[in-house]
Amino acid sequence: MYFYLFILPLLLGTNGAEESPEENSILDDTELFLIKAMSTEGMKEAFGESSVRNAVEYDSEAGDYAGLSKVSHKNVQFVMYTRENTDMDNGTEIYIGLKDHLLTYGYNPSAPTKIICHGFNSDYKNGPGGQLVPAYFNATPSTQPINIISINWASMAGLHKEIPPEKPIIPNGQAHRQWYDIFYFPPARNTEIVGNLTGALVQFLVQNMGANVKDFHLIGHSLGAHVMGYTGRFVQEKLGMSVARITGLDPAGPCFESYRFACFRGTFIPINRTNADFVDIIHTNAGRFGMTRPVGHVDFYPNNGHHQPGCPGWWRPTSRAICAHTRSVKLMKDSILFPKFAFRSLECPTWAEFSDGVCKRDKRFVAVMGEDCSPKTRGIYFLKTGDRDPFNVGVSTI
Numbered sequence: 001m002y003f004y005l006f007i008l009p010l011l012l013g014t015n016g017a018e019e020s021p022e023e024n025s026i027l028d029d030t031e032l033f034l035i036k037a038m039s040t041e042g043m044k045e046a047f048g049e050s051s052v053r054n055a056v057e058y059d060s061e062a063g064d065y066a067g068l069s070k071v072s073h074k075n076v077q078f079v080m081y082t083r084e085n086t087d088m089d090n091g092t093e094i095y096i097g098l099k100d101h102l103l104t105y106g107y108n109p110s111a112p113t114k115i116i117c118h119g120f121n122s123d124y125k126n127g128p129g130g131q132l133v134p135a136y137f138n139a140t141p142s143t144q145p146i147n148i149i150s151i152n153w154a155s156m157a158g159l160h161k162e163i164p165p166e167k168p169i170i171p172n173g174q175a176h177r178q179w180y181d182i183f184y185f186p187p188a189r190n191t192e193i194v195g196n197l198t199g200a201l202v203q204f205l206v207q208n209m210g211a212n213v214k215d216f217h218l219i220g221h222s223l224g225a226h227v228m229g230y231t232g233r234f235v236q237e238k239l240g241m242s243v244a245r246i247t248g249l250d251p252a253g254p255c256f257e258s259y260r261f262a263c264f265r266g267t268f269i270p271i272n273r274t275n276a277d278f279v280d281i282i283h284t285n286a287g288r289f290g291m292t293r294p295v296g297h298v299d300f301y302p303n304n305g306h307h308q309p310g311c312p313g314w315w316r317p318t319s320r321a322i323c324a325h326t327r328s329v330k331l332m333k334d335s336i337l338f339p340k341f342a343f344r345s346l347e348c349p350t351w352a353e354f355s356d357g358v359c360k361r362d363k364r365f366v367a368v369m370g371e372d373c374s375p376k377t378r379g380i381y382f383l384k385t386g387d388r389d390p391f392n393v394g395v396s397t398i
């Protein structure tokens with residue numbers, strides 16, 4: 001019963017006729033699937049232990065990260081890109097514990113490392129990875145080494161599209177998948193184990209490969225933001241140190257802030273400012289797919305953080321929400337690609353006061369949203385963006 005309430009918002013506004021395929025292709029399938037699944041007897045299964053049977057092959061005991069036999073690479077893959085290997089379709093799967101493999105494929109322990117994590121119903125390539133990996137390589141001088149790791153937890157994140165078998169980018173890419181994996185609730189619960197496993201990767205890179213924990217910047221979208229929160233906590237517990245930065249791109253609201261009644265047997269601790277030295281959050285669909293309340297050292301609310309310009313109107317609520325929710329990734333991408341057109345933002349208690357020009361446009365109250373955000377920034381910030389990509393170009397600045 002609760003479940004119906006929970007997915008009701010997802011089912012509203014399903015007449016997806018003229019969206020761009022980018023925004024809508026995944027959702028239409030999802031919605032159809034949910035509608036079909038609602039009429040099946042097996043629905044209860046979605047809430048049972050079985051729904052995460054593929055999630056728990058990883059044993060989280062201390063020190064276990066090196067016990068490769070217990071770590072499942074079937075369900076969580078770490079796909080690495082380096083300066084020598086920037087092609088999105090040609091990532092290298094790396095493994096906790098395999099030092100030589102990492103070095104052979106160009107991992108540089110003294111370079112900064114970006115770890116990117118997708119959310120519900122996505123994967124390492126079609127989620128934020130597909131936008132941010134090329135952006136980082138594009139914006140980083142070619143002489144400057146950088147490691148980028150895009151996490152693939154598609155099989156635990158509700159993705160029902162198979163990775164095409166003719167392109168075995170990832171050796172064990174054909175993950176085990178059940179129909180009930182599509183539901184939001186098991187993926188929401190899986191964030192903890194995926195976050196821990198990623199934490200174990202960071203622990204390995206620091207302890208066994210000489211990486212500096214302060215060279216890590218974790219970036220997660222939606223449920224991926226909470227994955228990165230769990231990673232930050234895991235690293236703190238195992239290393240007694242925090243990663244330098246976590247960027248949360250519209251951290252998922254359902255289970256972590258809203259609809260909590262529909263989510264159980266998980267910890268659902270939202271990403272928060274204690275998880276890294278610096279936690280910056282960009283809210284673009286607050287109150288629907290994203291969280292409303294500020295959880296970072298700094299929280300940016302572009303265009304007030306609920307809806308985004310250029311997205312479908314209120315009569316298309318689902319497309320409107322998906323568009324706004326994924327906007328956070330595009331804003332991050334634009335901040336990397338067009339740093340000159342910085343997303344200048346103003347510290348202000350509310351959007352109304354911001355719009356009315358009440359808040360002082362003093363240097364002390366101006367911050368830059370996205371990649372170039374100063375780690376000293378604190379507070380709640382508002383800004384306006386454009387309605388098309390690039391969203392920071394040609395917009396009146398603060």
Ligand SMILES: *[C@@H]1O[C@H](CO)[C@@H](O)[C@H](O)[C@H]1NC(C)=O
Nearest residue numbers: 084085086087090091092105
């Ligand atoms: C694919 O990546 C490997 C390194 O992981 C590199 O040696 C190779 O040149 C890349 N191939 C293409 C087509 O980019």
Ligand SMILES: *[C@@H]1O[C@H](CO)[C@@H](O)[C@H](O)[C@H]1NC(C)=O
Nearest residue numbers: 059060192193196233234237
């Ligand atoms: C994740 O790691 C934390 C810290 O080690 C641990 O307390 C927790 O039980 C782990 N959770 C899972 C699902 O493995």
Ligand SMILES: *[C@@H]1O[C@H](CO)[C@@H](O)[C@H](O)[C@H]1NC(C)=O
Nearest residue numbers: 233269270271272273274275
């Ligand atoms: C922030 O995360 C820590 C774990 O790292 C947790 O103990 C704490 O309760 C969280 N705070 C909030 C406000 O959620």
